[in-house]
Amino acid sequence: MALAEKLISPQAYLRSQTRWRPAEIVFWAAALSPYFLFPNYLSLASQIAVSALFALSLDLILGYAGIVSLGHAAFFGIGAYTAGLLSKYGWGEPLSGLALAALAAGIVGYATSFVICRFRHLALIMLTTGFGLLLAELANSAGWLTGGMDGLQGIHTWNLLGYFHFDLYGRTAYGYALAVLFVLFLLARRIIHSPFGLALRGIRENLTRMPAIGAPSLAHMRTIYAIAAAIAGVAGAILAQTTETVSLDSLGFERSAEVVVMLVLGGAGRLYGGLVGAAIFMIARDRFSGVEPQYWYFWIGILLVAVVIFLPNGILGGLAKLTARWSRS
Amino acid sequence: MSVPALATRGLAKKFGSLVVASDIEIVLPKGVRYALIGPNGAGKTTLINLITGMLRPDAGQILLDDADITVLPPDQRVRRGLVRTYQINSLFPYLTALESVTLAICERSRAARTWWRQLPAYRHEIDEAYEILVALTLAPVCNRPTRELAYGQQRLLEIALALATRPKVLLLDEPAAGVPREESKELFAAIAGLSQDITVLFIEHDMELVFRFASRVIVMVGGRVLVEGTPHEIATDPRVRAVYLGKATARTVRDQRHG
Numbered sequence: 001m002a003l004a005e006k007l008i009s010p011q012a013y014l015r016s017q018t019r020w021r022p023a024e025i026v027f028w029a030a031a032l033s034p035y036f037l038f039p040n041y042l043s044l045a046s047q048i049a050v051s052a053l054f055a056l057s058l059d060l061i062l063g064y065a066g067i068v069s070l071g072h073a074a075f076f077g078i079g080a081y082t083a084g085l086l087s088k089y090g091w092g093e094p095l096s097g098l099a100l101a102a103l104a105a106g107i108v109g110y111a112t113s114f115v116i117c118r119f120r121h122l123a124l125i126m127l128t129t130g131f132g133l134l135l136a137e138l139a140n141s142a143g144w145l146t147g148g149m150d151g152l153q154g155i156h157t158w159n160l161l162g163y164f165h166f167d168l169y170g171r172t173a174y175g176y177a178l179a180v181l182f183v184l185f186l187l188a189r190r191i192i193h194s195p196f197g198l199a200l201r202g203i204r205e206n207l208t209r210m211p212a213i214g215a216p217s218l219a220h221m222r223t224i225y226a227i228a229a230a231i232a233g234v235a236g237a238i239l240a241q242t243t244e245t246v247s248l249d250s251l252g253f254e255r256s257a258e259v260v261v262m263l264v265l266g267g268a269g270r271l272y273g274g275l276v277g278a279a280i281f282m283i284a285r286d287r288f289s290g291v292e293p294q295y296w297y298f299w300i301g302i303l304l305v306a307v308v309i310f311l312p313n314g315i316l317g318g319l320a321k322l323t324a325r326w327s328r329s
Numbered sequence: 330m331s332v333p334a335l336a337t338r339g340l341a342k343k344f345g346s347l348v349v350a351s352d353i354e355i356v357l358p359k360g361v362r363y364a365l366i367g368p369n370g371a372g373k374t375t376l377i378n379l380i381t382g383m384l385r386p387d388a389g390q391i392l393l394d395d396a397d398i399t400v401l402p403p404d405q406r407v408r409r410g411l412v413r414t415y416q417i418n419s420l421f422p423y424l425t426a427l428e429s430v431t432l433a434i435c436e437r438s439r440a441a442r443t444w445w446r447q448l449p450a451y452r453h454e455i456d457e458a459y460e461i462l463v464a465l466t467l468a469p470v471c472n473r474p475t476r477e478l479a480y481g482q483q484r485l486l487e488i489a490l491a492l493a494t495r496p497k498v499l500l501l502d503e504p505a506a507g508v509p510r511e512e513s514k515e516l517f518a519a520i521a522g523l524s525q526d527i528t529v530l531f532i533e534h535d536m537e538l539v540f541r542f543a544s545r546v547i548v549m550v551g552g553r554v555l556v557e558g559t560p561h562e563i564a565t566d567p568r569v570r571a572v573y574l575g576k577a578t579a580r581t582v583r584d585q586r587h588g
Contacts, residue, residue, distance in 0.1 A: 195448055
């Protein structure tokens with residue numbers, strides 16, 4: 001009896017898992033700091049927010065459902081071109097642009113999920129890669145629509161909420177990107193703490209066991225794949241709207257590979273991994289490419305190798321281990 | 330005569346030229362405790378894989394409550410109450426025991442499709458999961474990740490997961506495999522304590538447990554059903570003795586399992 005009383009009730013335990021931790025509040029407060037500390041770097045900060053959102057969308061499928069994709073930029077690109085084309089042909093309102101970009105990417109994501117979610121491991125990586133290459137080449141050949149190699153020109157984004165002008169310094173851009181990132185982060189957080197999120201973790205842990213508890217794993221995977229695609233589409237749309245251009249590399253293989261690197265650096269399957277990884281990656285690129293424009297990938301390579309060898313769960317995984325050890329002693 | 334809970338008709342499966350199941354006809358009436366025995370390689374696990382849809386049969390039919398489920402995908406068979414456990418622990422290592430069982434219940438209640446409400450809001454599901462864990466003596470460790478549980482506790486969690494789906498027919502593949510003798514008796518006591526509405530078929534090598542907990546026994550050899558009967562009939566059947574190298578005492582059968 002005494003023992004039973006000491007045990008935390010099952011609901012209370014599960015609730016404690018969903019609670020906001022102090023570190024999370026610090027993280028989001030720090031995300032506002034560029035306005036005060038680095039006002040000259042707001043354009044970079046908004047690109048970091050875009051990459052963070054993109055990495056977050058990958059984390060939902062890779063980190064939670066175990067779907068490894070090397071073609072995730074396809075959805076980023078679809079979102080970017082959707083928002084860009086809308087704006088070019090007369091509708092530059094940013095928020096509805098985001099919604100339509102999410103819709104377009106989500107529909108393509110859901111349609112392709114019927115094929116992609118049936119495969120695992122190498123076949124899955126090759127399929128997503130192939131799909132990404134296919135779409136990139138389509139965009140390249142459809143120069144009349146996408147502008148091809150020259151990129152999509154003539155985008156003009158209207159004032160945000162009819163009031164905030166997208167200025168040259170990225171003040172509006174960063175606020176916009178950060179706000180969207182935060183809202184969609186809340187959504188992602190809600191998803192992973194829902195029963196559906198629990199099912200995703202089940203899929204990651206033991207896919208073959210899922211049917212034996214009556215779980216329609218394929219349906220779950222299709223749902224999260226479509227959601228992740230839609231979020232990736234929003235990330236692409238923000239980039240298009242804030243830079244007022246879309247280039248082919250928005251859906252290129254390199255972008256797909258980079259987002260995987262960001263997520264692995266930060267730590268997959270913990271929501272913040274993609275955000276931290278994106279910040280490190282983008283800041284490193286900014287610093288190193290200033291010093292060595294040709295060879296900056298060298299340093300990213302070293303960082304990646306070091307993280308994978310010494311911190312197999314990414315930087316956040318390493319930090320979590322460290323704090324666990326620290327709080328025990 | 331009432332409709333059997335589970336029946337197979339002429340079930341057959343080949344891997345290349347290897348016949349793993351041949352013309353298997355079994356009929357499990359409702360609420361009966363069946364043991365499935367036979368030497369290694371007799372096709373016992375294969376039969377469970379066929380019945381639960383993990384393998385597609387080459388021929389034959391599977392009837393659950395008189396409905397043909399031969400082509401149904403595994404998860405939908407589970408939804409209809411045909412549930413299995415695994416011989417080798419097949420669990421979710423980083424989910425806690427409570428999370429694992431709650432997941433199974435959420436899949437049953439279809440709550441696992443909703444992503445806009447948080448898990449703690451599903452009080453009924455969590456309470457039910459906790460009750461199952463209490464019944465199987467797992468309550469004190471329910472908030473531990475599965476991989477940290479003792480082996481015997483993991484075997485119990487296997488059964489908890491199966492119960493969470495509210496089975497009508499439960500197929501247990503060596504539920505006590507690898508569990509020390511004393512604990513395996515407790516484990517079988519838990520199985521014996523299941524509702525009499527549940528039809529149970531279990532694979533087990535330990536004849537003492539078979540005799541104690543099964544009301545009927547099916548003997549398989551070489552992918553075929555050799556004989557079916559009460560434990561007493563099986564123990565005295567000369568064909569069964571012949572299969573177990575002509576000296577089928579409870580002891581040798583048990584030794585064979587470990588040898």
